[in-house]
Amino acid sequence: MSTDAAxxxxxxxxxxSVTPEEGGALVLLEGLLKDAEFETRRVDRNxxxxxxxxxxxxxxxxxxxxxGHTDVVPPGDxxxxxxxxxxxxxxxxxxxxxxxxxxxxxxxxxxxxSIDFVRETPPADGAVILTITGDEEGVSRDGTIALVDWMxxxxxxxxxxxxxxxxxxxVMGEMIKIGRRGSLTATxxxxxxxxxxxxPHRALNPLHALVRLLxxxxxxxxxxxxxHFDPSGLQITTIDCGNAASNVIPEKATAVxxxxxxxxxxxxxxxxxxxxxxxxxxxxxxxxxxxDVAVSGESFLTEPGPFVSLVREVVAEATGVTPVLSxxxxxxxxxxxxxxxxxxxxxxxxxxxxxxxxxxxxxxxRQLKDIYQAILARYFA
Numbered sequence: 001m002s003t004d005a006a007x008x009x010x011x012x013x014x015x016x017s018v019t020p021e022e023g024g025a026l027v028l029l030e031g032l033l034k035d036a037e038f039e040t041r042r043v044d045r046n047x048x049x050x051x052x053x054x055x056x057x058x059x060x061x062x063x064x065x066x067x068g069h070t071d072v073v074p075p076g077d078x079x080x081x082x083x084x085x086x087x088x089x090x091x092x093x094x095x096x097x098x099x100x101x102x103x104x105x106x107x108x109x110x111x112x113x114s115i116d117f118v119r120e121t122p123p124a125d126g127a128v129i130l131t132i133t134g135d136e137e138g139v140s141r142d143g144t145i146a147l148v149d150w151m152x153x154x155x156x157x158x159x160x161x162x163x164x165x166x167x168x169x170x171v172m173g174e175m176i177k178i179g180r181r182g183s184l185t186a187t188x189x190x191x192x193x194x195x196x197x198x199x200p201h202r203a204l205n206p207l208h209a210l211v212r213l214l215x216x217x218x219x220x221x222x223x224x225x226x227x228h229f230d231p232s233g234l235q236i237t238t239i240d241c242g243n244a245a246s247n248v249i250p251e252k253a254t255a256v257x258x259x260x261x262x263x264x265x266x267x268x269x270x271x272x273x274x275x276x277x278x279x280x281x282x283x284x285x286x287x288x289x290x291x292d293v294a295v296s297g298e299s300f301l302t303e304p305g306p307f308v309s310l311v312r313e314v315v316a317e318a319t320g321v322t323p324v325l326s327x328x329x330x331x332x333x334x335x336x337x338x339x340x341x342x343x344x345x346x347x348x349x350x351x352x353x354x355x356x357x358x359x360x361x362x363x364x365x366r367q368l369k370d371i372y373q374a375i376l377a378r379y380f381a
Contacts, residue, residue, distance in 0.1 A: 003112035005105070005369035006095060006362035008032075012104040013088035013097035017070050019138035022049035025070035025104070029053075029111055029132060036115040038130070043150045048142035049134035055118045056127030058156060063127040064379050065158035065341070066110035066372070067144060067333055068165070069136035072099040073354050080356045093362050100360040102353040106164030107132060109347075109365055113372035123380040129158050136333055140296075144333040148340050160307045161343045162375070163334045164368075166350030167326075172364055173319025177345035178308055179228060179301035179327040180335060184259045184267055186274050188213065189290040194251040203249040207241060209287035210253045213278060214239075217257065222265070228301055229262030229327050262327075267295030297335035301327065302342045311346060314374045318367065346371075 017023030026049050030040050033053045043050040056063070075085035075098045083089050083096040090096075095105070114128045131151075135143030151157070167177050190210040195203025214236055222232040234257055241253040259270055271293045278289040302308060304325060316322045323346075337343040348368055352358045 003115045004366070005109045005112035006090070006365045008108035008112055009100065009105040009360070009362075009365050010088035010090060010095050010097075012070060012108055013095070013099050014086055015070070016086045017072060017099070017134060018074050019071040020048060020135060021071075022134050023070075026051045026132065026134060029070070029107070032111065032115065033130070036119065043147050045142040045146035048146065050143060050147050051130075051132045052147060052150065052156070053130040053132075054127055054156065055114065056123070058127070060127035061125040062123070062380065063129055063157055063159050064376060065129040065131065065161035066114065067131045067161055067163045067337060067343075068103055068107040068110065069133045069143065069333065070099070070104060070107055071134040071137050072102070072104070073137050076356055082357050085358075090362055094359050095362050095365070096357065096359045098358055100352070100358045101166055101348060101350055102358070103165055103347060105360050105365045106166065106347040106368065109368040110162070110164050110372050112369045113376065117373050117376040121377060126380045128376065129156065133333065140333070144336045148336055152340070158341045160379070161337050161341050162311065162372070163332055163337070163343060163345045164347045165332050165345045166347045166353060167345045168347070168349045170349060170351070171321060172349055172367060173315050173321035173323055175326050176308070176312060176315065176323040177327065177329065177332075177334070178304065178325045180297065180299065180329065180331055181229060181232070181260045181262055181327060182265070182267060182299035183296045183331050184261065184270055185294050185296070186257050186259070186271075187292045188255045188257075188278060189292070190253045191288045191290070192249070192251060195249045197247045197249055200249065204286060205249045206253040206287050207250065209281050209285040209289075210239070210255055212285070213281045213289070214255055214257070216277060216281070217274075222259070223262065226262050226264055228325070229299070232259060232261040232265060234259045260330075261299055263299045263301055265299070267293075267298055271295070297331045300335060300338040302338070302344050307342050308344060310378055311344060311375055314378055315346065315371060318371045318374060
């Protein structure tokens with residue numbers, strides 16, 4: 001009897017697993033996987049729920065992994081939804097609820113595919129490994145990172161991995177993500193001297209220096225793009241000085257920029273550039289600058305090769321569409337897996353992610369399950 005990925009999606013949606021709550025989702029999955037003779041282990045860290053599951057022997061000659069998350073963003077006002085956000089109701093072939101697209105359906109698809117694959121065609125020399133976190137939509141410090149740390153400490157190994165995030169913009173099969181841009185957020189704090197706006201010679205306006213710095217940062221593109229990446233982008237996201245008076249030059253002002261960067265840069269190289277630019281403006285103006293940088297992920301690329309080709313061929317055969325190999329979009333937990341093994345992302349169409357009335361066609365979930373099962377069969381053939 002095959003495992004219905006659409007039914008499992010609905011059951012997972014009924015688990016109210018808004019970050020950081022587990023909501024029963026991992027408990028449900030662990031029970032199903034144990035019944036299918038997977039060895040399971042909860043790898044919770046600092047209160048963050050995580051699940052590891054393996055079918056086959058540790059250290060098997062070949063191992064294939066799937067990664068995903070069961071946590072979801074808050075639903076907003078339930079009254080705005082056509083159907084309650086945690087109902088998991090199916091109407092006219094469409095499953096409704098928070099997480100229907102991002103990404104309880106993806107988790108349900110690879111769990112169902114893995115269970116049916118090892119029941120029907122168990123590989124003699126292989127292992128199937130699933131890593132599922134409850135901390136992707138949150139701060140992501142103790143989710144997939146904790147799972148990878150634990151695996152390396154325990155001698156668990158994955159040779160290739162698919163992250164089941166929604167990867168297709170409009171049509172099933174049109175895109176595989178083989179990398180992601182890095183993400184860096186920098187906060188500049190400019191400190192001058194407060195004074196009366198009518199007597200600027202007695203003050204030192206930090207806003208003037210801050211505007212000069214920001215103008216220099218945005219005057220020219222960071223780069224023109226690379227072979228697999230679009231140009232890097234720097235965006236000013238906020239400027240503030242907390243000044244309620246129009247006739248007062250403030251003492252301090254802050255600005256935040258976010259950089260999505262390609263493989264021409266690293267977090268360290270960009271941090272050095274930002275600090276150098278701030279130091280130059282400080283020397284010119286006398287306004288002191290503090291620069292606080294947080295790098296949430298480095299850019300990475302899984303070079304096209306046998307693994308990427310295998311997945312691309314299976315997807316094309318199943319959908320009739322040859323997927324584009326892309327590095328667009330934000331960050332994902334693939335950034336934590338890239339140093340452990342080759343990783344790519346393939347999942348559903350992401351049209352309704354994080355929206356009110358999030359929903360997914362049940363047939364699409366079942367199709368994704370079939371694709372994942374075909375990938376496993378091809379990989380272990």
